[in-house]
Amino acid sequence: MPDSGNLKAVDASQRPDSQSQVRVYAMPPREGAKPVEIVQGFLEALTSDDPQFAMARKYLTKQASKDWHPEESTTVLADGPNTDAGNAGNEADDSRRFTLTGQQVARVDDQHAYRPEETSYSQAVHLSRVGGPGGGEWRIDKPPSGVVLGESDFQRIYRSVNKYYFAGPSGAGVSGQTGLVADPVYIRQRIDPLTQTVKTLLEGPTNWLRQVVRSSFPTGTRLKDPNKPLTLDDQNRLTVRLNSRSDNTGQPKCKEMAAQLLFTLRDLTPSGVEQVTLERSNGSMLCVLSQERAETVASYRSADRPDYQYFVDEKHRLVKMSAGAGSVTPEPVGGVLGTGDQPLRSAAVSRDEKHAAGVSLDGKSLYTGSLLTDDTLGKARLRSKAKSEDQRLSTPSWDGRGNLWVADRDPKRPRLLWLEQGEGDPVEVEIPALDGRVEAVRVSADGVRIALLVKKDGKTSLWIGRAERGGGKGERPEISVLDATPAAPQMEEVTAMSWAGGGRLVVVGRETGGVQQIRYVQSDGSVLPGTALPGLTGVMEIAASEDERQPLVAHSDDGIVRLPTGSQWQTVVKEGMAPVYPG
Known part of the structure; x- marks a missing residue:
């Protein structure tokens, strides 16, 4: 740093976003290009803004260009494809072979659907001469299937x-x-x-x-x-x-x-x-x-904008505060769950804000009640037999049709349970092929997607499943969660999550070797650049409205805090836990 000299004015005008302005133009193969130049030129052409990949096809033989269908898939690698020429081929018969390698992180299929896929990528690329033995130009006669590119190029394109x-x-x-x-x-x-x-x-x-x-x-x-x-x-x-x-x-x-x-x-x-x-x-x-x-x-949100945010206060009552920008003074909800007669550790409010479900302080029992009438506390809808308090019932979640979901984390009999309209006998949900124990559950407003925190070998990860209901009219319903896919594979440990719009979630977690962070994750498992949120110390729980205009609410070392749009985290109360929005 200089410690002497004159002051000079600096142009501090806002520059345009360089990434949004970058355009990549592909170049055709030069005459006499070597095989490695052809392979590298082809890979660079895949990152261009060429509508039909016309320039990339110039690196292929005519038959290969006819057979190559770039729209069938896009393979996303962490750092782009590496070109390995360790076995380059036989020069005598005018052929060359290279291997493209890398660490695959995702794949986009022919329906344009993104799916995280962490695996090693290796695919051969074969070249031959066009124009006769010993002459002509090198061209690729067996290209990789679809498009292959690095993650940074994928996010740009x-x-x-x-x-x-x-x-x-x-x-x-x-x-x-x-x-x-x-x-x-x-x-x-x-x-x-x-x-x-x-x-x-x-x-x-x-x-x-x-x-x-x-x-x-x-x-x-x-x-x-x-x-x-x-x-x-x-x-x-x-x-x-x-x-x-x-x-x-x-x-x-x-x-x-x-x-x-x-x-x-x-x-x-x-x-x-x-x-x-x-x-x-x-x-x-x-x-x-x-x-x-x-x-x-048609409505792409669950219902009208929610009136309140909710959490469990220091007296273990369910309380509410205005969801708007006005007063944030909490007050007990109406009904038995706001009296404190049954101490609570967590709760969920139905999307119409007329009913609530609460889990007892010891995590053993699930109760439901009206927020509009002062009923007496009825019998528990569900009881967990787990010995440890932190292995009993999770925070419940209401779907858009008024049905209630909750996980029993009992190691001897872990279950995901569904209660029609929050009443009746719990139905055990089938989750085929999901390896691990469900620790937390959040159902989207549409009722057909369900986010699960799943614990296995001491680590907790986020999965998204498809909720399906079977059984005929009058029969006991058959509820299943199918085709669960990882939704935040880049995070080694996920602490908390909540739906935060029609197609995304807000997730609290930690990447390998990193610190805790809060960021938005798409429901297909992809992460958009620039979606990290302001840091917060020791976040244990988080809640977001599927109306994206509402502030986030969290339980952290600072108590119950919320994040209004365009602002920083603000403390609501020092004591409290289990913040939730309706749902």
Whole structure:
């Protein structure tokens, strides 16, 4: 640091985000390029903003270019592919072979669905001469399948978009089957993202979600002219002409189709899409729907904005505080769970804020009660037989249909349990192929996705499963959580989590060798850059509303704290625990 000299003015003007301005242009292979240059040039071309990978195909033979389908998959490596020429091939027969290696972290399939996959990557690339033995140019005749690139390039090139579909019969919200379910996909953000997103929505939900959602678009619906880009007019209105599969669609169904488009495109453009007009294949109008009217057709949030945030105070009562920016003075809730007659360690409030469930201070018993009437405490809905208090019942969670979920962490009989409308006999939930004990459970507002903290070998990880209900009318329901996938594989230990919007969670955890951090994680397991939140000491529990405008609430070493948008953590009370939003 200099300790003498004159002061000089520094230009402190805001510079544009360099990452958002970077564009990569692929270069064709140079004449006489060596095999290693061809391989490296091809890999670099995969990171460009070339719409159809035309430049990358110049590194391939004609037959290889015909057989190569970059849209079938995208393999994401931690640091990009390394080129190993240890076994380069036989020079006499004009062939070369290289091996691409790296540490794979994820894969995006042909439906644009992201799935974490941590494994070693190794794939051979073969080259031959084009133009005859001993002459001509080197070209790749066996390229890697799909696209392979590093994680930093993936984050620069692709963006996450939530498609929206209607929840099936076992999901949706308290108002019926009008709830929308987010289906996250990744698209190339500089290659006509608007048209890409609409095409992907029309293709239907991803395989993972298909069993529990429905689309209002008739099967086989596509754009009338798939090669013509969609554009907004100067008033942010979008017109979409569909093929003949939708020509006979009625008005109610057409409005649902338009609502799916509006919510899917909501965050894709800076100012959003104000109106969608759907047209038949002959150009005549099917229907029109504005952004203002979209939520009367379908809601992508659980219900109205919650009135209160809740937690258990130092007297072990369930208390509430205003969810708005006004007073944060806690007060006991109405009903028996706010009296302190039954000391609580955790609680959950139904999404309509009319009922609550509480776990006794010793973790052994689960009670439910009204928040509107002063009933007496009834018998426990459920009891755990675990000997240790920290191995008994978890914090419960309400789904959008008013059903209650809770985990019994008894090592001798660990179970995930479901109580219809918070009453009746608990139903044990089947979780095939999940290895470990469920420590915590949070159900999304749509009722078809469930987040689980699973403990195995002393470590706790986050998983997302698909909730399905079976059994006929009048029969005992059969509840299952299927196809559970890791949702925060980059974290060695996850401490707490909560749904924080239609397609993301807020997670408290620690990466290998790192310190505790709070960040947002997409429900498909991907992490968007720049989603880390301000630090907080000793976070034990966290709560977020699925209405993303509401502040986070946490239980930390500083007590009950909350994080308003654009601010820092603020202490509400020094004593308290188990903060929750409705759900």
